[in-house]
Amino acid sequence: DTEVTQTPKHLVMGMTNKKSLKCEQHMGHRAMYWYKQKAKKPPELMFVYSYEKLSINESVPSRFSPECPNSSLLNLHLHALQPEDSALYLCASSHQQGTNYGYTFGSGTRLTVV
Amino acid sequence: GQSLEQPSEVTAVEGAIVQINCTYQTSGFYGLSWYQQHDGGAPTFLSYNALDGLEETGRFSSFLSRSDSYGYLLLQELQMKDSASYFCAPSHGQNFVFGPGTRLSVLP
Numbered sequence: 001d002t003e004v005t006q007t008p009k010h011l012v013m014g015m016t017n018k019k020s021l022k023c024e025q026h027m028g029h030r031a032m033y034w035y036k037q038k039a040k041k042p043p044e045l046m047f048v049y050s051y052e053k054l055s056i057n058e059s060v061p062s063r064f065s066p067e068c069p070n071s072s073l074l075n076l077h078l079h080a081l082q083p084e085d086s087a088l089y090l091c092a093s094s095h096q097q098g099t100n101y102g103y104t105f106g107s108g109t110r111l112t113v114v
Numbered sequence: 115g116q117s118l119e120q121p122s123e124v125t126a127v128e129g130a131i132v133q134i135n136c137t138y139q140t141s142g143f144y145g146l147s148w149y150q151q152h153d154g155g156a157p158t159f160l161s162y163n164a165l166d167g168l169e170e171t172g173r174f175s176s177f178l179s180r181s182d183s184y185g186y187l188l189l190q191e192l193q194m195k196d197s198a199s200y201f202c203a204p205s206h207g208q209n210f211v212f213g214p215g216t217r218l219s220v221l222p
Contacts, residue, residue, distance in 0.1 A: 033209075042201055042212035043157060056209065090156060098208040102147055102159030 006106035023074040023091030031097040035090040050097040118213040136202030147203040
């Protein structure tokens with residue numbers, strides 16, 4: 001299995017809702033990432049988990065809350081989002097943080113906040 | 115701090131060769147990656163250079179000059195399916211930061 005699976009593919013949520021994005025990989029990768037991508041912009045790093053521990057939080061607002069229940073799963077909990085948070089949220093994994101083998105990305109969750 | 119530069123757009127015809135340049139300035143540099151992203155799709159890893167010189171993978175090659183903080187992606191025998199955005203991603207600390215991206219349009 002050489003894929004990163006993200007669910008759901010599309011999500012529309014109100015500003016008072018709570019939702020979660022899920023990411024799963026079975027490649028034995030020990031680093032997992034959340035990226036945010038706006039249209040016609042590069043992916044921006046949000047969080048990094050290394051060996052199931054939060055390694056990097058790129059000053060992301062607390063309305064985004066990551067969770068890594070085990071080495072194969074990564075969640076992103078969303079609460080009280082703003083319309084400007086609408087974007088493509090990408091999960092990625094790699095052998096380990098700082099690898100030179102590249103990241104494997106999931107196909108993303110397209111989030112719309114209304 | 116960090117800075118990254120790529121041309122915003124490049125246009126070429128099928129069968130041609132195109133070079134996408136990347137200049138970077140990041141802390142803790144140890145390598146340069148390249149990614150391809152089709153509209154509506156996920157970024158896909160293309161190549162990685164840790165040492166100076168050219169790395170070839172099929173129709174795609176990637177070059178790095180550490181002393182010049184410069185790299186490029188060379189695409190040969192262009193095909194319509196190569197129309198996509200291409201991101202250079204130099205390392206920054208323990209992670210990689212994505213450049214602004216170059217949108218490549220391949221014309222028939």
